[in-house]
Amino acid sequence: MTSVPPRTLCSALAAARPGEVVRLQGWVHRRRVLRELTFLVVRDRSGLAQVVVRDGSAVPPEETTVEVVGTATANAQAPGGMELTGPTVTALTEPAATPPVELWRPGLDVALPTLLDHAPVTWRHPRQRARWELAAASVRGFRATLDAAGFTEVQTPKFVASATESGANVFEVDYFGRPAYLAQSPQFYKQQLVGVFERVYEVGPVFRAEPHDTVRHLAEYVSLDVELGFVRDHRDVLAVLREVLAGMVAAVREHAGAAVERCGAELPVVPEEIPVLHFRDALALVGAPEDEPDLAPEHERAIGAWALAEHGSDLVAVEGYPMAKRPFYTHPWPGDERWSNSFDLLFRGLELVTGGQRLHRPSEYDAAIRARGEDPAAYASYLQAFEHGMPPHGGFAIGLERWTARLTGVTNIREVTLFPRDLTRLTP
Amino acid sequence: MTSVPPRTLCSALAAARPGEVVRLQGWVHRRRVLRELTFLVVRDRSGLAQVVVRDGSAVPPEETTVEVVGTATANAQAPGGMELTGPTVTALTEPAATPPVELWRPGLDVALPTLLDHAPVTWRHPRQRARWELAAASVRGFRATLDAAGFTEVQTPKFVASATESGANVFEVDYFGRPAYLAQSPQFYKQQLVGVFERVYEVGPVFRAEPHDTVRHLAEYVSLDVELGFVRDHRDVLAVLREVLAGMVAAVREHAGAAVERCGAELPVVPEEIPVLHFRDALALVGAPEDEPDLAPEHERAIGAWALAEHGSDLVAVEGYPMAKRPFYTHPWPGDERWSNSFDLLFRGLELVTGGQRLHRPSEYDAAIRARGEDPAAYASYLQAFEHGMPPHGGFAIGLERWTARLTGVTNIREVTLFPRDLTRLTP
Numbered sequence: 001m002t003s004v005p006p007r008t009l010c011s012a013l014a015a016a017r018p019g020e021v022v023r024l025q026g027w028v029h030r031r032r033v034l035r036e037l038t039f040l041v042v043r044d045r046s047g048l049a050q051v052v053v054r055d056g057s058a059v060p061p062e063e064t065t066v067e068v069v070g071t072a073t074a075n076a077q078a079p080g081g082m083e084l085t086g087p088t089v090t091a092l093t094e095p096a097a098t099p100p101v102e103l104w105r106p107g108l109d110v111a112l113p114t115l116l117d118h119a120p121v122t123w124r125h126p127r128q129r130a131r132w133e134l135a136a137a138s139v140r141g142f143r144a145t146l147d148a149a150g151f152t153e154v155q156t157p158k159f160v161a162s163a164t165e166s167g168a169n170v171f172e173v174d175y176f177g178r179p180a181y182l183a184q185s186p187q188f189y190k191q192q193l194v195g196v197f198e199r200v201y202e203v204g205p206v207f208r209a210e211p212h213d214t215v216r217h218l219a220e221y222v223s224l225d226v227e228l229g230f231v232r233d234h235r236d237v238l239a240v241l242r243e244v245l246a247g248m249v250a251a252v253r254e255h256a257g258a259a260v261e262r263c264g265a266e267l268p269v270v271p272e273e274i275p276v277l278h279f280r281d282a283l284a285l286v287g288a289p290e291d292e293p294d295l296a297p298e299h300e301r302a303i304g305a306w307a308l309a310e311h312g313s314d315l316v317a318v319e320g321y322p323m324a325k326r327p328f329y330t331h332p333w334p335g336d337e338r339w340s341n342s343f344d345l346l347f348r349g350l351e352l353v354t355g356g357q358r359l360h361r362p363s364e365y366d367a368a369i370r371a372r373g374e375d376p377a378a379y380a381s382y383l384q385a386f387e388h389g390m391p392p393h394g395g396f397a398i399g400l401e402r403w404t405a406r407l408t409g410v411t412n413i414r415e416v417t418l419f420p421r422d423l424t425r426l427t428p
Numbered sequence: 429m430t431s432v433p434p435r436t437l438c439s440a441l442a443a444a445r446p447g448e449v450v451r452l453q454g455w456v457h458r459r460r461v462l463r464e465l466t467f468l469v470v471r472d473r474s475g476l477a478q479v480v481v482r483d484g485s486a487v488p489p490e491e492t493t494v495e496v497v498g499t500a501t502a503n504a505q506a507p508g509g510m511e512l513t514g515p516t517v518t519a520l521t522e523p524a525a526t527p528p529v530e531l532w533r534p535g536l537d538v539a540l541p542t543l544l545d546h547a548p549v550t551w552r553h554p555r556q557r558a559r560w561e562l563a564a565a566s567v568r569g570f571r572a573t574l575d576a577a578g579f580t581e582v583q584t585p586k587f588v589a590s591a592t593e594s595g596a597n598v599f600e601v602d603y604f605g606r607p608a609y610l611a612q613s614p615q616f617y618k619q620q621l622v623g624v625f626e627r628v629y630e631v632g633p634v635f636r637a638e639p640h641d642t643v644r645h646l647a648e649y650v651s652l653d654v655e656l657g658f659v660r661d662h663r664d665v666l667a668v669l670r671e672v673l674a675g676m677v678a679a680v681r682e683h684a685g686a687a688v689e690r691c692g693a694e695l696p697v698v699p700e701e702i703p704v705l706h707f708r709d710a711l712a713l714v715g716a717p718e719d720e721p722d723l724a725p726e727h728e729r730a731i732g733a734w735a736l737a738e739h740g741s742d743l744v745a746v747e748g749y750p751m752a753k754r755p756f757y758t759h760p761w762p763g764d765e766r767w768s769n770s771f772d773l774l775f776r777g778l779e780l781v782t783g784g785q786r787l788h789r790p791s792e793y794d795a796a797i798r799a800r801g802e803d804p805a806a807y808a809s810y811l812q813a814f815e816h817g818m819p820p821h822g823g824f825a826i827g828l829e830r831w832t833a834r835l836t837g838v839t840n841i842r843e844v845t846l847f848p849r850d851l852t853r854l855t856p
Contacts, residue, residue: 007658028817044626045578045625046578063816065657065788065819092819092820093790093817093819094789096815096817120621120809120810120813120816121812123621124624129625132624133580136580140571143568143571147568147683152473152561152564154560155563155633155828155846156847157633157849158635159647159849159854161854161855171602172602173600174600175854176647176852182601189846189847192856193548193846195549195552196552196560197557197560198472198473205585205632205633211604230435230520255575360521363522381548381855381856384548385548388527389521389524390493390521391453392520418583418617419617420585421585426588427809428809
């Protein structure tokens with residue numbers, strides 16, 4: 001050949017003209033050396049393509065990156081009905097070491113530590129990669145929905161001066177010789193920015209130092225945060241959440257349809273209106289004592305089952321959580337201050353989102369902070385926004401890893417986190 | 429009125445039908461009490477609207493949030509030719525405290541400490557808010573360009589086990605009783621993920637503990653990171669950077685056109701091909717000694733002026749920086765290993781982006797790490813990706829705050845950072 005054809009993605013080989021010279025680039029996904037020929041499956045970001053090597057030329061070991069130039073040849077047995085023949089195979093790096101898992105097998109049945117210790121390699125498995133493709137498409141849908149609704153994306157600081165929101169269990173940093181803390185959430189900042197932009201969102205890492213060792217907690221996770229002003233109450237917030245979830249599911253369908261199939265995800269139908277239960281009624285429904293301050297995991301599962309049975313919905317909101325269990329900035333339920341204008345959203349029986357209406361009057365903040373035995377002066381920089389005029393507002397936060405775990409049906413959120421961080425894990 | 433009309437945004441008042449009952453929600457941007465009437469300017473996320481209060485009813489002080497229901501009335505002197513008359517003004521919170529700066533004035537001529545100490549309030553100024561609107565639209569354009577080009581968004585950990593990339597000046601965290609560090613960049617992770625997705629990007633915070641006290645350094649900033657596989661060399665990376673910058677400018681025009689006018693930003697024309705100078709020729713151009721290892725700020729300014737004069741371009745790339753000044757993973761210049769396949773992009777004479785081709789063969793990493801007197805074992809988890817097959821690849825990182833500062837012409841990047849963090853500042 002005198003000229004090099006442009007690169008063809010593996011998924012596009014099926015559309016090549018038989019006889020056309022095609023150039024692929026990717027990884028040796030599978031190499032099967034038979035007596036007369038070698039079958040080479042090339043993997044790139046788009047999929048797989050089959051190459052038949054007949055002339056005895058060497059094919060490097062699996063996972064080596066290669067460039068393959070050959071002739072598109074119809075073959076009903078090849079993926080997409082087309083394969084490359086008569087190829088020149090050029091390695092783009094040194095022969096790859098044998099992977100810790102066989103990436104070419106349809107499944108990836110390995111123990112969790114193997115999956116995580118070798119994350120840079122195990123994420124290459126098409127099924128595993130599909131899980132992250134769902135996450136990425138979800139975030140894309142999250143932003144697209146909010147961009148279309150007049151929200152402004154913000155980026156708030158991760159270094160904060162004090163461990164205010166929940167008091168304890170924050171990571172301490174040596175900040176130029178004095179202590180600083182890592183933000184547990186952008187809560188205070190997104191509220192302040194409602195005072196500027198009315199409607200804001202942020203996608204970013206949050207840091208939780210609680211020494212949890214469970215399948216659903218990480219020391220660092222990705223929080224999808226939303227906050228909006230001029231709401232009537234938390235129901236307006238829930239309505240935005242509904243749009244956001246619908247947009248996330250739509251984006252997964254649109255941008256990661258193949259990945260949904262590859263990893264066997266079951267996408268929820270987001271109902272026009274998400275069913276809502278008051279906390280008091282939720283307790284009654286599951287037969288819990290009426291003074292329970294929170295829902296236990298088995299209660300959440302029962303409520304999820306109820307929503308599916310009664311409303312055909314994978315999603316259900318529980319509103320009115322007891323004020324005593326909510327942060328100080330939570331807006332009480334008008335007329336009955338035992339309850340709050342807040343909600344949790346359960347997705348298939350697991351808490352996915354916490355949200356609600358916040359206080360917005362300076363006097364309310366003053367009282368709420370004092371009622372917790374704290375000094376409002378400690379919150380001076382946050383309270384500026386309220387003293388200078390804030391609208392009624394509220395918001396919510398979705399944990400990305402929990403969302404992806406529920407979509408894909410994995411038990412442990414570490415399986416859908418690119419490089420999870422927990423009590424014991426800081427690498428890879 | 430028996431029914432409450434839906435909310436109208438201030439910017440949409442001009443399109444109301446005269447005589448129509450309109451409901452606005454926003455902040456008291458300006459209150460001018462005259463003898464016979466009060467002029468009230470309401471501000472919301474979309475803009476300003478004028479309300480004329482004749483009946484002597486009280487208008488709360490500036491920055492108080494209000495709801496105003498009144499009648500749309502044509503008035504050639506009002507913004508957009510329409511104002512609200514006969515209004516009912518309802519405060520949505522307690523009367524706001526007097527703001528630290530007069531937000532209703534066209535300019536915001538305050539000292540930097542005032543601007544930053546009162547960030548939750550000073551960002552409300554329409555000109556100041558416009559600066560962030562440019563930043564947000566830029567990020568939107570960044571992602572849209574890369575999404576369209578087959579990139580996958582990733583989220584990489586901010587907790588890392590060792591201070592590897594530049595050795596020193598990292599923030600140390602007490603991580604469940606042992607030391608961890610905050611990532612100075614997603615460099616190692618984005619490279620590993622090229623092994624999975626080929627083309628990745630990330631928008632997120634990075635943490636720099638260098639004790640810089642300058643107008644262009646922050647302890648925490650937003651990095652727009654890109655990495656892609658199957659490149660020929662750094663010129664392929666530069667071509668993607670060109671597309672990304674063009675997409676960012678286009679998105680600013682499309683989504684933040686009004687903000688551009690409000691803050692007087694001058695958008696660059698991104699040329700079809702960004703002019704490129706070799707480092708050696710750049711030194712000659714500015715009359716610097718040929719053994720200079722880096723470009724001084726005045727050299728960068730001179731090269732920026734040259735690019736504008738010779739190529740009519742606000743952007744110019746300098747390629748081939750000396751290997752000695754680049755990180756160990758930098759790919760050398762083929763045929764002359766004094767130079768590297770890396771570049772800096774200057775925007776109006778200031779460095780905005782660093783990028784280049786990386787090493788991709790495991791033996792190259794081994795040699796490069798040893799050449800710096802380090803032990804490859806310290807990089808074991810990173811090097812996994814290379815041992816198991818990586819393509820030739822490269823990437824770049826854009827500092828969001830530097831980009832916005834250059835767009836808007838501000839000197840100090842703190843002015844375009846929502847809540848800046850530096851040597852001395854941890855609040856608000």
